[in-house]
Amino acid sequence: MSEIIKTEAIVLSKMNYGDTSNILSVYTKDYGKLSVIIKGARSPRSKSGFIADPPNHVQIVIYKKDTRDLQVLSSIDLISYFPHMKEDIDRLKYSFAIIELVKKLTPENETNLRLFNGLSRILSLIDSSDEMPGILFGRFFLFFLKEIGYELQLKKCASCERSDLTEENLGYNFDIGILCSNCSIKNRVDFKLSQELFNYLLCLNSNKSADIFKEFTLDKAIIFMERYLKFHIPDFNGIQAFQAIK
Numbered sequence: 001m002s003e004i005i006k007t008e009a010i011v012l013s014k015m016n017y018g019d020t021s022n023i024l025s026v027y028t029k030d031y032g033k034l035s036v037i038i039k040g041a042r043s044p045r046s047k048s049g050f051i052a053d054p055p056n057h058v059q060i061v062i063y064k065k066d067t068r069d070l071q072v073l074s075s076i077d078l079i080s081y082f083p084h085m086k087e088d089i090d091r092l093k094y095s096f097a098i099i100e101l102v103k104k105l106t107p108e109n110e111t112n113l114r115l116f117n118g119l120s121r122i123l124s125l126i127d128s129s130d131e132m133p134g135i136l137f138g139r140f141f142l143f144f145l146k147e148i149g150y151e152l153q154l155k156k157c158a159s160c161e162r163s164d165l166t167e168e169n170l171g172y173n174f175d176i177g178i179l180c181s182n183c184s185i186k187n188r189v190d191f192k193l194s195q196e197l198f199n200y201l202l203c204l205n206s207n208k209s210a211d212i213f214k215e216f217t218l219d220k221a222i223i224f225m226e227r228y229l230k231f232h233i234p235d236f237n238g239i240q241a242f243q244a245i246k
């Protein structure tokens, strides 16, 4: 038995299948990540063509069968195609990095409404907010780590539990968390966090304005989170969206 369902989704990827079809990976509001096939999508009369491009926000109707890995799409309508980001290589790069993280690191068929809302909101912000896309990406990355079960531990030193850490250089041990300058000497440090980098991460976490930080710090924060993810998920090979454009 299959049921007909209607849900919102963000298109994570699209690839050709056979002579005329497309297979999409989508992150849906009600069912988490799904793979769907659009039969005949590439035939001349089909209207689904650009509507199904990543990272569009769409509404889809599918014939859903739980025993099937690939669901069949019945219709697709556009909610937003984020027009501004498509004219700006920087915004586009970070948007693709976001959908890549979601595609690679979330399980299929697992609903997470918070993640769906966070995903659609961050794409809207990258499209139209004045905040630098690199900062918006940093905020999403921190949030995403938490949602997939690898929240960064930034509140207090994981060894001595001291919590006033904003005025010194720190270390991060990927197994136990942040280390104060003293405890960094006695414990394994996987990543050195300068005072500036730590304060930037706190800003990202609390949603405070992060305009004062150097671009170097924005990039360093992303490298730090990437390295941390690779440590916990050995199959994760880094964010390809950045490597393709560099």
Ligand SMILES: [Zn+2]
Pocket: 157, 158, 159, 160, 161, 162, 179, 180, 181, 182, 183, 184
């Ligand atoms: Zn300490």
